[in-house]
Amino acid sequence: MSREIEASRYRANDGVEYLRVGMAEVEGVVEDMTKAGTRLADLFGSMEDEELVIRLVYGREPEPSYAVVQWPVRGGGYPPLSEVAPAAFVEECEIYEQFGLKCSGAKGLNRLVVPPHAAPDFPRLAHRPGRQAPPPHAPHYVTGEAIEFPVGPVRGVGQESLYMGLVTSGEELIDLYLMVWHKHRGIERRLQQLRPQQALFLVERAEGLSAVGNSWAFCRAVESITDVMVPEAVERTRAVALEFERIYNHAxxxxxxxxxxxxxxxxxxxxxxxxELLRLNAAAFGHRYLFGVLAPGGVTRGPDVGVIRERFTMAVDELRRVAAALRSTNSFMDRVEVCGVVSIDDARRLGLVGPVARGSGQDLDTRRDHPYGAYRDCRVEVPVRTAGDCLARMEVILAEVETSAALVTELVQAGLRAGSVDLPPAAGAALGWCESPRGESLVWVSLDREGRIRRARLRPASARNWRAFDDAARSRNVFTDIPIIEASFWLTVAGFAR
Amino acid sequence: MQSLFGRSLHIRTIDTGSCAVCESEIRLLAAPHYDLHRLGFFFTPSPRHADLLLVTGPAVRAFDQAVKKTYLAMPEPKIVVAVGACPLGGVYSEDAFVHGSLEEVLPVDVFIPGCPPSPLALLQGLLVAVGRLAEKVDALSFVDDEAGTGEW
Incomplete structure (x- = not known):
């Protein structure tokens, strides 16, 4: 690494290391990081003073730190990073859609959130001055004996809208691709100019089933900018809410x-x-899906500890009984075994997170690797399986229910409290993270001098893990395996399309 | 009304940009605690068999065509029930991404407020909707006024 890059390193107070590099050095840095096996966690752009700045976020496990590599884009392009780090591909498509900037090299990009029938003035995060972003394209041909079998976007009962193009020669699945633009609500764009307190409402609703996970990551970013210390008992309340969210999602x-x-x-x-778990959420925190519990600077309400003591173990026992019964049901186990395999290599290569990654041998959990809040004082067991199939993912979530249950007991005993610290006005930018039920959730927030959001980048775990879905679906599966794989991934389209 | 639908009313669900929580509550309608089948409600995977369209989300503009096609594919009489704060315009204001209110796209008969509405609120909303459906059935003419000659 050159001397100039070394000189531009600095460590912020939240344990995140920032590297400012020039366009010419980017490729070298990415190559070094990829060779060293550093995990690429996110890639995103933001407009700053009429200039597009691109940031790469790396998780440096087992070292408890993140590295943010940032460079300003000058001229019309940037090196094709996904050729070195495949985990960057979806984000490259995103930067193309939102900022009209294509990496050099003539690779086809996929459509993400801009609908095919979108007018040129379809709102995006920014257009490069003087240039209209051409519509992204995904050349897709099905030839020979195969046909494309369309499923969606309107799907079965209580399922989110999603278009799946299933390419098949009859029964076996040859290829699968997803379209999620039906659900794009432009949340990152809406967050601009809001105050963090107002923004939290939308952050929770970006992915309702990870409301606590995503909003905690958001709150941490904001608290890091404003240099607010949240009292320990309040952090424990947040952790209890997060573990409640994890358990109900796994159920x-x-x-x-x-x-x-x-x-x-x-x-x-x-x-x-x-x-029972949702009712417990409502009885303890006042909302079945734990909306409105977290606030920047603290929590809005404390849980009813009596209710937790009385009903928590009973509700989890119910889940344990189901798990035991399922494990002894051969017809069920036969369906989940060797179904939807994500290889260990793919999980690392694509930078997966959460139970999907842990089922494929990736020993990752931000609660342990990048301890924050109440998890600084807790020991978090991280279950890992290596088979990478639906059964491995199921074993991981069942083991996680046990860890979460133990954590809740420990946290409740240590004492919980409600309350929040007022945020002083401050400008700046910071990264926040949290282990949501679906895995690492990252939020990058930049506040202006009036304390309004200049750019908020939400990266829920769903945005990361959907990219492995086609690989899992392709691995010698038939049509009827697709819903099983989808259930074992347990992702949301809402979080991906935002 | 009961004799017409024979205690069998079929529901089709559609998501126009929800956060996945309303979907979770809708799925729980069929769970043992609520069991909507005992009231004569059933979910159907086809709009052709549906009497009632259960819509979640803020009516994302990109989804207009799919919403309209689903609605048109349903036979008369039909009702639209909007689920949650999103289709009421309570979460996203109108802009280039969303309509803000589902009424811009579909004739909504019943709104069920809540973020999300609990399964019990959904059941109550469905029962209200049944009343509205009965009104629609009463207003429906079963005589072909146009033909009027009795030839068929």
Missing amino acids: ASLAALCQATSLTVGQAQAEVALE
Whole structure:
């Protein structure tokens, strides 16, 4: 690494290291990072003083730090990073759509959130001055014996809108591609100019099933900028809410797995557990999906500890009973085993996070690797499986329910409190992170001098993990395996399309 | 009304940009705690068999065509039930991405407020919708006024 790059390194107070580089050095830095096995966590652009700045976020596990590499774009392009680091491809498409900037080299980019029928004035995060972004394209040909079987965008009961193009020669799946632009609500664009307190409402609703995870990451970024210390008992309250969210999501994933394998009895039992957990959320925190619990600087309300003591173990026991019954049901186990395999190599290459990554041998968990809030004082067990199939992911989430249950007991004993610290006006930018039920959620926030959001980048775990879905679906599966794989990934389209 | 639908009313769901939480509550309608089948409601995977369209989300503009096609594919009489704060315009204001209110796209018969509305609120909303459907059925003419000659 050149001397100039070394000189531009500095460590912010939140443990994130910033590297400012020039266009010419970017490729070298990315190559070095990829060779060293550093995990690429995110890539995004933002307009700053009429100039596009691109940032790469690296997670340097096992070292407890993130590295943010940033460079200003001058001239019309940047090196094709995804050729070195495949984990960057989706974000390259995103930068093309939102900022009209294409990496050099003539690779086809995929359509993400801009609809094919969008007018040229379709709102994006920014246009490069004097240039209209041409519509992105995804050349897609199905030839020979294969046909494309369209599913969606309107799908079954209680399923999010999603278009799946299933390419098949009959029964076996040859290829699969996804279209998510039906659900793009432009949340990152809406967040601009809002105050963090107002913005939280939308951050929670970017992906409702990870409301606590995403909003905690957002709050951490804001608290880091304003240099606010949240009291420990309040941080514990946040952690309890997050573990509640994890447990109910895992119960929902289990119910969906049963539904996908047509195991109605198992589904009904898992749904009983899920409903009990949601009611517990409502009784303890006042909302079934824990909306409005977190606030920048603290939490808005403390949980009813009596209710947690009385009902928490009972609700989790219900889930344990379902899990035990499923493990001894051979017809169920046969369906999830060797189904939807994500190889260890692919999981690393694509930079996956959460239970999907942990089911494919990636020993990652921000609660342990980048301890924050109450997790600084807790030991977090991270279950890892290596098979990479639906069964491995199911084993991971079931083991995580146990860790979460132990954490909740520990946190409740240590004492919980509600309350929040007022945010002083401050300008700056910072990264926030949190282990949502679906994995690492990253939020990068930049505030202007009036304390309004200049740019908020939300990167829920769903935005990361969908890219492995086609690989998992292709691995010698048939049509009926697709819902099973989807249930075991348990991602949201809302988080991806934002 | 009961004799007409034979305690069998079929529901089609559609998501126009929700945050996935309303979907979660809709799925729970069929769970043991709520069991909407006991009231004669059923989910159907086809709009052709649907009497009621259950819509979530803020009516994303990019989704207009799919919403209209689904609605047109449903036979008369049909009703539209909007689920949650999004289709009421309570989460996203109108802009280039969303309509802000579902009424811009579909004739909504019943709004069920809440973010998300709990399954019990959804059940109550569905029962209200059944009343509206009955009104529509009463207003429907089963005589072909145009023909009027009795030839068929």
